[in-house]
C-alpha cells in the first residue's frame with residue numbers, strides 16, 4: 001500500500017500505507033492511531049454519543065461496519081451489533097457468516113433478524129412484488145428494522161458504517177439535482193425525533209481504502225464482495241467520479257464533504273422538512289408513521305403474499321437494462 005522505502009511521518013519506521021490526502025505515509029501503529037483519532041474527532045465534533053450511551057451498530061459483514069464496530073468496542077463504547085438477513089442468495093449467507101465469526105471472535109452481542117424467516121419475504125421478492133428497485137426495498141426494510149430494534153432494545157443511538165466515500169458520493173448526487181431537502185438532512189448525526197432513534201455515522205472522516213486497511217491491520221476478515229443488487233447503482237458512478245478528481249487533486253473529496261457539513265449544512269438547517277402530518281403509531285407494528293400502516297408493514301403485506309422470486313431473476317432483469 002505504500003511505496004517501497006517510504007517512511008512513517010510520525011516515527012520514521014518503514015511505512016505500510018501512503019495517504020496522499022494527508023500528504024504522508026504511516027507505519028501500522030501510526031495509521032491505526034490516525035483512524036482512531038479521525039473517529040474520535042467525528043464523535044466529538046458532531047456530538048454523536050458518549051460512553052454512557054448504548055449503541056446499536058448496523059453490521060453487514062463488509063469492511064466498514066465491522067471496522068466501526070471494532071473501533072467503538074476498542075474505545076470502550078457499549079456497542080452491540082445488529083444484522084438483517086436480506087435473502088439475497090449466497091451474498092446474504094456469506095455476509096451473515098462474516099458477521100457471526102467477528103462477533104464470536106470478540107464475544108460481542110449480535111442481534112439478528114431474517115426477512116424471510118421473520119417476515120415472510122426477501123429483498124428480491126420485495127423488489128418484484130412492490131415494483132421497487134432492490135436497493136429501495138432493502139433500504140426501507142433495513143431502516144425500519146434498525147429503528148425498531150433500537151426502540152425495542154432500549155438503545156440510545158443507531159450507528160452505521162457510512163464512510164467518507166459513501167457520504168461524498170451521496171452529496172454529489174444531491175448536489176447534481178440540487179435536492180435541498182436531502183441536502184438539509186445529509187448530516188453525520190441525526191437527532192432522535194418523532195419516535196425514531198438518534199443516528200450516527202462515525203466513519204465519515206475515513207475513506208473506504210482506510211477502513212479496508214484498518215481491517216487488514218487488525219486481522220478482521222470481511223466480505224469483500226459487494227451486494228450483487230447494487231451493481232449499476234448511481235452512487236458507484238459518483239464514487240468513481242470523485243476518485244478521479246481525488247487522484248488529480250488529493251484531499252478534494254474530504255474538502256467537498258467536510259466543508260459542506262461545516263459551511264453549507266448550517267445554512268440549510270431551516271430547509272429540513274419537519275415530518276409532515278400527524279405522527280402516530282402504525283396500526284400493525286406500532287412504529288411511528290404518518291399513515292395508517294407504516295411503509296414497512298405495507299411492504300411486508302405485499303411482499304409476503306408474493307411467491308418467492310429467486311435472486312437470479314431480479315439480477316437477470318437488471319442486467320438487460
Ligand code: FES
Nearest residue numbers: 134135138227229
Ligand atoms: Fe441492500 Fe444490496 S445491500 S440491496
Ligand code: ZN
Nearest residue numbers: 008011027030
Ligand atoms: Zn510510525
Ligand code: ZN
Nearest residue numbers: 282285294297
Ligand atoms: Zn408498521
